[in-house]
Ligand code: SAH
């Protein structure tokens with residue numbers, strides 16, 4: 001853990017990719033978007049389908065970053081595409097690599113209008129032996145104001161486009177050498193089981209994905225396209241704070257693995273932690289969960305529960321949690337709270353988390369927090385806090401955001417996933 005902490009406070013590397021030019025980029029577009037782009041440069045309708053398939057293949061199977069690479073596309077068409085478009089990814093403002101292989105990219109999206117400087121978002125890669133998980137953002141900031149979450153305090157909020165969501169995966173695969181014929185950079189920690197370096201995606205970065213439904217759904221379709229990026233939908237998890245009306249459609253349209261940020265067992269408390277609960281209270285949320293398409297013991301819903309000292313961590317609440325989830329194929333994910341400057345909350349004591357997790361475990365749920373790894377993660381919580389007091393505000397915030405995501409994702413996967 002010390003290594004992780006020391007390494008994370010090393011200064012971020014400066015910009016790695018050129019700023020995007022004025023031309024629009026095709027990177028991240030779906031088939032419909034590619035078809036429009038081709039039509040705009042005069043590709044006749046009769047050729048459109050074949051050309052879309054070619055572009056799609058080069059972009060998402062081969063990882064092409066230039067039109068020159070597209071050897072089966074005529075020179076003439078390549079030149080026309082080059083004149084009108086780029087294949088640029090979002091600019092990488094900073095890349096941080098920690099000793100345990102976690103990578104964080106701060107990316108700047110191209111300006112959306114004359115007064116937009118270009119929003120910055122974060123994407124985090126967390127490798128272990130058998131999987132590489134990419135934590136993807138769905139919005140810049142978040143309009144919801146969960147009282148324990150730092151993202152909710154950010155002022156600037158906008159939805160990411162579907163292409164911007166997909167582009168986060170492209171950047172990660174570029175930087176990890178995760179395309180045919182490429183290799184991982186020297187010393188990189190990636191799964192060495194012969195599979196993809198990015199094998200899983202979790203929509204647990206910045207933003208509430210179900211408040212940007214259309215773009216998120218379109219992006220997940222591109223990520224899971226069999227003739228493209230080809231991620232199994234079972235390896236894509238969407239975490240929501242509980243946007244009830246969109247849970248049904250999500251199950252029908254996309255059906256990714258579902259994670260619910262529950263964090264409390266009664267409405268009075270959840271109203272204060274996750275204010276969206278006032279609109280969609282616990283009973284409605286759990287009903288939507290019970291009806292989620294494809295739910296079974298092999299495809300359970302993960303309930304996230306952030307451990308807040310003296311707030312939601314009593315044994316009575318552990319028992320209430322187990323009772324509440326009775327009958328729903330569920331996993332329970334206890335997340336140690338990661339403090340940030342100005343927060344009113346503290347992370348629960350280790351003993352409290354252990355006692356809470358015993359109740360959960362005795363009710364038949366695997367309890368990752370019992371493992372030594374859980375203890376390490378918790379230790380990081382406190383250490384990060386004291387280390388971070390020495391840092392400049394910007395570095396500190398970046399570090400804390402990464403640590404938060406890491407805690408959530410580590411806890412999530414400590415269960416052993418139900419993946420295809
Ligand atoms: N908006 C979505 C997804 C992004 S947040 C949602 O709320 O589910 C991803 C996870 O991180 C959520 O479970 C969220 O509750 C949790 N989280 C947010 N802030 C945290 C913090 N400071 N410490 C630990 N977990 C946190």
Ligand code: SF4
Pocket residue numbers: 142143144145146149150151152205206207208241261
């Ligand atoms: Fe938004 Fe999720 Fe943070 Fe709540 S926990 S403020 S929904 S990002």
